[in-house]
Amino acid sequence: MENGGGKPVHIPNHPILRSEKLLKYILESSVYPREPEPLRELRNATDNHPLHFIAASPDVGQLIALLLKLLSAKKTIEVGVFTGYSLLLTALNIPDDGKIIAMDPARNFYELGLPFIKKAGVEHKIDFLESPAMPVLDKLLEDPANEGSFDFAFVDADKDNYWNYHERLMKLVRIGGIIAYDNTLWGGSVAMPEEEVPEQKREWRKHAIAFNKAIAEDSRVELAFASIGDGLSICRRLR
Template identity: 65%
Template structure:
């Protein structure tokens, strides 16, 4: 437990960059009071294991993960899909949350990153719930939508992948997720840069300027989409929750 606590403290710096609250102190208060004490130990381990990766900033924010776990339980999700896995934080969270006979279809091009978290997934005893597909997501989704048995068969989807394709993913997921099911999109506030005039958008390591316009366009697209009910939540780097109507 002591090692996990030390990691929580060291992780605060990296997580602050994702937090969009008015102060680091307030974000730290939420993490220490409500998030870290309830975060399962395997998720703490996967955060720690991801620290040495050069793209460790891509790990899902634990406060966003807490919201995700709550939503999975609220809709009794059993069959889910995840686009963008990285080291597997959100994937492990989902596998821990859904029932013993639940299933997660996980799609990512980078198996090496997933292999960092895989021993922890196995140790947690939930690897039997996961089907990992090493591939770009669009070809896999297109193949899935061709099978009528997949239509409306998923309860939940989580997308944390290339922002260029968020709209493309959305169109396909609306065919795969059932009416009343949820689709969550990560990074929809992109470090807060979506609120900046284009001329003032900074170009940072964690939030490349090139994607700010992509995220802004996607946010406008969702806001005008009559096929969903939605809420954009300022946890982590912004999570947009869409309920299929």
């Protein structure tokens, strides 16, 4: 394999680098020991849900918590909530007078996590809207005061709309702020030949590949594509 300059790129192929054992080591050595108790309780409750696999990965959560602290984030957006692991994590890492505008069309999932959010004493920071994201983002943009007023946004929702969300969030998040997109590796399928990808994953794989290409070419952001969880694309707004 070659890099952009035509020089060969060395890709380690030791089995442990691609194994579940490595993830287990990362979680047990560095993530779980530092995971706040409310998050641990919510994660364990979510693990019993049939769709538990769509929740944000705890190692992704640890990175987001660090980003929030580095940004001194106070006002954030969350597109896609599920049971609220990343939402609770954000609420725990912004000031007491901070605010999260969170949106998801499925309130029943959010209500599974709500008791843990209430127990942690951070419900007052959350403005949950039972709605698809696009109408909410468009409504926010109707008020000029919202432009450039958010410090951070986390997107874990329908992959076919990632670019639509990006265009709106680029107006809402301040210069120097961060927008993070989850699942941009889509189970590793973005690097696989299409014929090797299970049919039910192919459509969103195409959307993930298209988004990854578009974001890599977006000169408005500084980009880090992190191979963590199911892939996290971290965009820092430059202009």
